Amino acid sequence: MTEWESQSDGWSGGTGPIPPSDAVDPEILPLVKRYVSNLPKRVDEFRDALAGPDRERISVLAHQTKGVGTTYGYPMLTVIAARIEQAARENASLDEITELVDAFEFLTIRIATGISLT
Secondary structure: OOOOOOOOOOOOOOOOOOOOOOOOOHHHHHHHHHHHHOHHHHHHHHHHHHHOOOHHHHHHHHHHHHHHHOOOOOHHHHHHHHHHHHHHHOOOOHHHHHHHHHHHHHHHHHHHHHHHOO
16 A cells, blocks of 8 residues: 555545546636546556656646646645655655556546546
8 A cells, every 4th residue: 555545535545436626617617527537648658657757748648737626626636746746756666656647537437437427
């Protein structure tokens, strides 16, 4: 179990769907849905950068994700993206970064399921 999974913050250890935060303005819900539909592409981009390995690219991708996650009602994306960015910048092992990207991917699946329920 990774550090982020062991937190008791209500989302990291769960397995169910994650809808957007109630704080999201319903008028931007179409943008949120488009953002969520693009998350699998972000996972692929992380995986491609890991294959390089291109730590700078991983860091940039994570930073971009970190900046948008909370805005679209998914603060947990901001948290995991920040951890990926930090790991890439601090030259963490590729295994550790891969584990974080795996956690990100699992989270995106839960988010996609949650957005489909809105």
